[in-house]
Every structure is written in C-alpha cells, then in structure tokens.
Amino acid sequence: MANIAVKVGLSVVALLAVLFQVYLKDAVWFGLGIGRTIQPLSDFPYTCRAIRDPRLEACEDMWLSESTRQLFLACSDPVARGKWMPTVGDFNYTARSQKDAIVVLDIDKPVEQGFAFRALKTPGFTGTAGDGLLSLVGFSAVENIDEGTISLLLINNRPSVDAETGAYLDHASVGANSTVELFETGLEATELKHVHTFANQHIASPNRVAAMGRDSFYVSNSHGPNKVGLKHLFAPIIGAGDVTFCDKATGCKPAVGGLSFPNGLVRGLDGLIYVPSSLLGTVDVFRILPDNALEKVETIPVGFSLDNLSVDKNGDIFVAAFPVGLEVYKAYKDPYNAHAPATALRIRKQEGGYVVEKIIEDALGEALPVATTVLHDAKTGRLFLSSVISPFITVCEPK
Ligand SMILES: *[C@@H]1O[C@H](CO)[C@@H](O)[C@H](O)[C@H]1NC(C)=O
Numbered sequence: 001m002a003n004i005a006v007k008v009g010l011s012v013v014a015l016l017a018v019l020f021q022v023y024l025k026d027a028v029w030f031g032l033g034i035g036r037t038i039q040p041l042s043d044f045p046y047t048c049r050a051i052r053d054p055r056l057e058a059c060e061d062m063w064l065s066e067s068t069r070q071l072f073l074a075c076s077d078p079v080a081r082g083k084w085m086p087t088v089g090d091f092n093y094t095a096r097s098q099k100d101a102i103v104v105l106d107i108d109k110p111v112e113q114g115f116a117f118r119a120l121k122t123p124g125f126t127g128t129a130g131d132g133l134l135s136l137v138g139f140s141a142v143e144n145i146d147e148g149t150i151s152l153l154l155i156n157n158r159p160s161v162d163a164e165t166g167a168y169l170d171h172a173s174v175g176a177n178s179t180v181e182l183f184e185t186g187l188e189a190t191e192l193k194h195v196h197t198f199a200n201q202h203i204a205s206p207n208r209v210a211a212m213g214r215d216s217f218y219v220s221n222s223h224g225p226n227k228v229g230l231k232h233l234f235a236p237i238i239g240a241g242d243v244t245f246c247d248k249a250t251g252c253k254p255a256v257g258g259l260s261f262p263n264g265l266v267r268g269l270d271g272l273i274y275v276p277s278s279l280l281g282t283v284d285v286f287r288i289l290p291d292n293a294l295e296k297v298e299t300i301p302v303g304f305s306l307d308n309l310s311v312d313k314n315g316d317i318f319v320a321a322f323p324v325g326l327e328v329y330k331a332y333k334d335p336y337n338a339h340a341p342a343t344a345l346r347i348r349k350q351e352g353g354y355v356v357e358k359i360i361e362d363a364l365g366e367a368l369p370v371a372t373t374v375l376h377d378a379k380t381g382r383l384f385l386s387s388v389i390s391p392f393i394t395v396c397e398p399k
C-alpha cells in the first residue's frame with residue numbers, strides 16, 4: 001500500500017516537474033514579471049485619463065461600431081465579479097451582479113472628461129428563471145450595413161436551474177449554464193432586442209465570440225468542455241481548451257482543441273482567427289477550413305501573460321497584457337484600491353511576418369485600469385482601455 005502511495009506520489013512529482021518545464025516555467029516567469037523592464041506612462045506619447053461612472057465599472061470587453069461611432073462595452077460590478085466568475089470556479093450566484101449591461105459611448109460626442117453614454121435596456125429579455133439578468137463576459141458584433149442594424153453576440157454566464165422547477169442547481173457539481181445571446185440594435189442605440197439564445201454543450205467555458213455573421217461564430221472555451229472539478233482546474237496545463245464553431249441552423253462543434261487557456265479571440269480583417277493563450281503568452285493564428293474546422297498556420301510569441309485581442313480598422317491587432325500577472329489577482333480581490341501595472345501591445349502583419357510592439361505601459365498603475373481589453377480608434381488615434389475588474393475605463397489621446 002505504502003509503496004504504491006510512494007510511487008504515485010513520485011510520479012505526480014515527476015509529472016509536475018515535466019509540466020513545469022514544458023508549460024509553467026514561462027507562466028511563472030510571466031506571473032512574477034521576472035526579467036522585464038516595466039516602463040512608466042510618461043515614456044509613451046499619450047495623455048490618459050480615467051472615465052469614472054457607476055455604469056462604467058468592470059467593463060470586461062469592448063467593440064467599436066465604425067459606421068455609427070458607437071463604442072459598446074460589457075460592464076458589470078467589480079465586487080460582484082469576484083463572487084460569480086464561473087471560469088475560475090467562483091459560484092456564489094446569489095451575490096452576482098444585478099447591473100450587468102451593455103453600455104454605449106458616443107465617441108464623437110465628448111462630454112466633460114468623458115463621452116455621452118447610456119446603458120442599453122433589454123425589454124422582454126427573461127434572463128434566468130425570469131430574473132431578466134445578464135452575466136456578461138466577452139462579446140463581439142457585426143454591422144449589417146444595408147439594414148443599418150448591429151447584431152451583438154454576448155456571452156452570458158447564467159446560473160444553472162432545473163428546467164422544470166426553476167430551482168438553482170448545485171454549481172460546484174454542474175457549473176454555470178453559459179449561453180451566447182444574439183441581440184439586435186442600431187444607430188443611436190437605447191435598447192437591445194433579444195433575437196436568439198445559443199445554448200449548447202460545446203459552449204461550456206466561453207470567454208469571447210468572434211462573429212462570422214449574425215448567425216454563426218467561433219467561441220473560445222478557456223477550459224474546453226470542463227466546467228468544474230480537477231479537469232477544469234488543470235485544463236490550462238493539460239491543454240484542454242478549445243475553440244468551437246456554432247451556427248444557428250446546425251449547432252456547435254469543436255473546431256480545434258488542445259489549447260492552453262484560449263482567451264479573447266478575434267477574427268482578423270485577413271479572415272484568419274487569432275487566439276491568445278493566457279498561459280503561454282502566445283497568439284495562435286488559424287485558417288478556416290471548408291468544414292469550419294481551424295488549422296494552425298502560425299504561433300506568434302508575445303512573451304506576456306495575455307488577455308484579449310481587438311482589431312482596428314487597419315487590421316492591426318491590439319493586445320491587453322499583464323506585465324505582472326500576479327498583481328491581477330490582488331486587483332481582483334480588492335478592485336477599488338488596486339494599482340496594478342498594465343501594458344498594451346500591437347501586433348502588425350508586415351512582409352516577412354508579424355511584428356509585436358509595446359504601445360503603452362503603466363508601471364505604477366497611475367491611469368490605466370488592469371486592462372483586459374484595449375481598443376484602438378484608428379480615426380482619432382485614441383486608445384480605450386477597459387477591465388473586467390477595475391471600476392473605471394481609460395481613454396488615451398495621442399500627444
Ligand atoms: C454569497 O454571497 C452572499 C451575499 O454577498 C453572502 O451572504 C453569502 O455568505 C455568500 N455565500 C458563500 C457560500 O460565500
């Protein structure tokens with residue numbers, strides 16, 4: 001008995017050692033920010049200011065409608081975020097945010113420090129067991145230019161309920177009921193009209209969608225099909241994450257697996273799908289095959305603990321990165337007092353390959369949130385930075 005235990009113990013140690021060498025070494029280095037020079041804001045040609053409003057807190061994700069000049073943000077409540085965050089196993093659904101909403105900023109209409117904005121209502125949306133709530137994470141959208149409408153595909157981390165009784169289930173054993181909600185709006189948006197709920201077993205641990213049209217999308221499952229348990233815990237290390245393709249008519253199927261914590265993916269203007277790995281600090285580039293499966297064509301090493309990507313009008317990709325990954329956890333626990341450093345990078349496709357460049361950094365956490373998304377408005381050169389945890393967003397004007 002004892003012998004077996006020793007053997008098992010040893011092989012676990014050996015396994016962990018191998019895993020550390022292969023996967024975790026970089027993650028630990030990125031996590032501690034070892035060997036990195038973190039620069040102050042003043043090194044960069046931007047003037048940044050925070051925009052604070054109770055409706056602009058914990059905005060995890062953003063999307064810019066170029067034609068209507070509306071910036072859409074998925075905002076929440078920084079304290080509640082830490083209670084109900086199914087991707088990291090926080091399942092206190094009674095304490096989840098009651099105010100998640102898509103907020104729209106008219107970025108050509110400056111008002112004082114910020115811009116004209118409004119939180120969009122969702123009349124008629126029933127939520128879970130009639131609560132009308134959304135639990136927002138990542139989203140993306142498409143403009144239907146001929147109709148003048150905008151279709152948003154939002155990830156909604158619903159609590160799981162019994163279909164018959166409406167009773168809440170035991171989340172530690174079943175996990176959340178993550179869905180993708182299709183909503184429609186348009187110019188001068190004040191409301192979102194609910195059109196469809198995509199609920200599917202392959203939408204299991206989603207963090208963002210990359211819209212292909214209003215009825216189909218790719219979605220990154222950070223932990224693959226594993227919502228809870230050991231497989232969920234170790235999914236980043238064993239590479240259990242995936243990207244799944246969904247279509248309203250034909251349902252969902254995994255398009256590529258074996259990924260280590262795939263995060264906020266995007267569809268490039270070149271038609272390729274770019275998927276950041278938060279653990280490995282890389283961006284994998286995929287080609288879409290005729291059956292919608294994804295084939296890897298390249299891996300871009302970025303060398304940072306990465307987050308979500310966004311694409312600007314010119315096709316450049318902007319990356320929110322964490323120079324000291326561990327500081328993020330502190331900020332997550334105490335969002336109102338955090339001053340975590342933040343970094344944004346740009347990936348530009350040039351002849352001969354991709355060029356990665358740091359465009360802004362805030363070593364002291366002076367003005368930038370713990371950015372989980374950075375968006376570049378190519379028309380004005382402004383950067384918008386928002387964060388799943390920070391209680392404000394930041395706009396940086398080029399000097
Ligand atoms: C869940 O949150 C509520 C409200 O904040 C709190 O009263 C309760 O103790 C929490 N439950 C657990 C299990 O942490």
Ligand SMILES: *[C@@H]1O[C@H](CO)[C@@H](O)[C@H](O)[C@H]1NC(C)=O
Binds near residue numbers: 161163177
């Ligand atoms: C998940 O949400 C969908 C869409 O509302 C619903 O049909 C399904 O019953 C829910 N499942 C659970 C386990 O809550």
Ligand SMILES: CC(=O)N[C@H]1CO[C@H](CO)[C@@H](O)[C@@H]1O
Binds near residue numbers: 087138139207306308
């Ligand atoms: C939109 C999106 O994918 N957001 C992710 C950004 O990164 C944070 C932190 O890694 C994740 O929690 C989000 O899911």
